[in-house]
Amino acid sequence: MSAPDPLITPAFIENRTYAELAVGDTAESVRTLTPRDISLFAVMSGDVNPAHVDADYAATDMFHGIIAHGMWGAALISAVLGTQLPGPGTIFLDQSLSFKAPVALGDTITTRVTVTEKLKKGRVTLACSCVNQDGVTVIDGVARVIAPSDQVHRPRIVLPEVALHAPAAQYARLIAMTTDLTPVRTAVVHPCDELSLIGALDAGARGIIVPVLVGPAARIVATAKSAGRSLKGVEVIDTPHSHAAAAMAVSLARAGKVAALMKGALHTEELMEAVVDATLGLRTDRRMSHVYVLDVPTYPRPLLITDAAINVAPDLGAKRDIVQNAIDLALALGTVLPKVAILAAVETVNPRMISTLDAAALCKMADRGQITGGVLDGPLAFDNAISPAAAAAKGIVSPVAGQADILVAPDLESANMMAKQLIYLAAADAAGLVMGAAVPIILTSRADSAWARLASCALARLVIG
CATH class of the missing domain: 3.40.718.10 (Isopropylmalate Dehydrogenase)
Structure with missing residues (x-):
């Protein structure tokens, strides 16, 4: 995984506090699913179910294909919530997602979260969705969080290089x-x-x-x-x-x-x-x-x-x-x-x-x-x-x-x-x-x-x- 391009990726990461949020606020990310992503997800989770790490296997089983690569999409939703909207300091309360269609290798997924409701005590409800390059919704659902009350503005952490290698x-x-x-x-x-x-x-x-x-x-x-x-x-x-x-x-x-x-x-x-x-x-x-x-x-x-x-x-x-x-x-x-x-x-x-x-x-x-x-x-x-x-x-x-x-x-x-x-x-x-x-x-x-x-x-x- 290469370091982010400093000319494209913002040098700082910041959040939106509860007071700053308004219904209709939205944030999104775009990511393409690669074999490397699947391998990294398996290494991180310890999940070696062939339906999750073998694209050929998953392709033969629609249900497992939806669940396996859908989990990758769910992780993208969490990433947008935790890094963009509301961003750092967000506390997750619950998340309800529906996996609508499989995510295949090479699919480009646009992940979007939108504020739909502001409740008391800093609680916020957001609509979540993942849409592929053909406009097909592969995941949708709702997340409930406690938005941060304090402003966060700090240098963005550069992720380390990761080398994947099957021993021997x-x-x-x-x-x-x-x-x-x-x-x-x-x-x-x-x-x-x-x-x-x-x-x-x-x-x-x-x-x-x-x-x-x-x-x-x-x-x-x-x-x-x-x-x-x-x-x-x-x-x-x-x-x-x-x-x-x-x-x-x-x-x-x-x-x-x-x-x-x-x-x-x-x-x-x-x-x-x-x-x-x-x-x-x-x-x-x-x-x-x-x-x-x-x-x-x-x-x-x-x-x-x-x-x-x-x-x-x-x-x-x-x-x-x-x-x-x-x-x-x-x-x-x-x-x-x-x-x-x-x-x-x-x-x-x-x-x-x-x-x-x-x-x-x-x-x-x-x-x-x-x-x-x-x-x-x-x-x-x-x-x-x-x-x-x-x-x-x-x-x-x-x-x-x-x-x-x-x-x-x-x-x-x-x-x-x-x-x-x-x-x-x-x-x-x-x-x-x-x-x-x-x-x-x-x-x-x-x-x-x-x-x-x-x-x-x-x-x-x-x-x-």
Whole structure:
């Protein structure tokens, strides 16, 4: 909800006292019903009746449609009474409304109140109505109030910005994409704490993976008991410690007995040491890299950030693989021609800033077919990559600027800080995957939500295809 325009909205709010009111005095407001209004009303009231919050449902039931969106209209009447006529200081006594017709999304409602009677002790009766853009009365009725006796004239309060976001909505879509896919055997490495074990078992219960638990069997069983979870039908491969669990999981992947790895209660470095082993690991001709898939409340699509976990200071060759890995993941998630922003502090090439030179080189590599499947632009500053307004203000004309699907950071530190700022300051959820190995590797963190853990498993399943 944007702030009122100071050139249109009065800077002050004032009332009409009982002494100032006369029969026939009137006030009105005009408002168009949007999906956002319905969602805000549901959040405020806690009313999740589908007849009230689902426009399609309400449209199939005339009575419920009248009641549901009529309540929104009733709120408009209260707003006019409380802010205009009589205005601040008004005490509501009773209100009788009749809902005549449904209010549909997109309807523009004129709400009007008119003084019809002045009684003793400050009491006032007002006729109330809501009329749509076709002149149809959707609500009419009567309100009885005690009008204020003292004049009120004060600065108008600016309403706060409200961001509506269904938690994990992007992740729910990704998880739904795995519904018709066969679950894949996944080695869960050292799941000896409740979070990692429950995450793996939940993904198994949803049919995303078939968890194969690799680690000290006694500790895994004890953890399951502590968590109140059953291991019936779940394969457990006993190893003496986490290092051995990592080696065993990698060997299972090399032998084709599992199609993905999932990190449990061990350090990322310990797992990746086994994965990158030159002889016994899971190397390919592609450099491995980590890709965050963030569900950011203020961004309209999944936002991929790379590389925040593996490559500390990648050179141009490594960045080429990092970009390609991220594109491949985005394609697996159903993004057609992912838009890749190569980030730097500025949006122009500066010979003294290696990040800008690398960005320009990566874009040219894409032009030459050395990077495929996406469209690249860079260097771009963070704001120009994700904000259409920022890109327009800088005069940047680009198919990527302002609408990036993938953000490629100059180095691990900047990627890691950027992702964690979004997680902790913008309430983003963070799933993640290591790409470029022989099998996808699910990296989880103790801070991950249950949704993020499920989404990470879904990412691996979608990459496998």
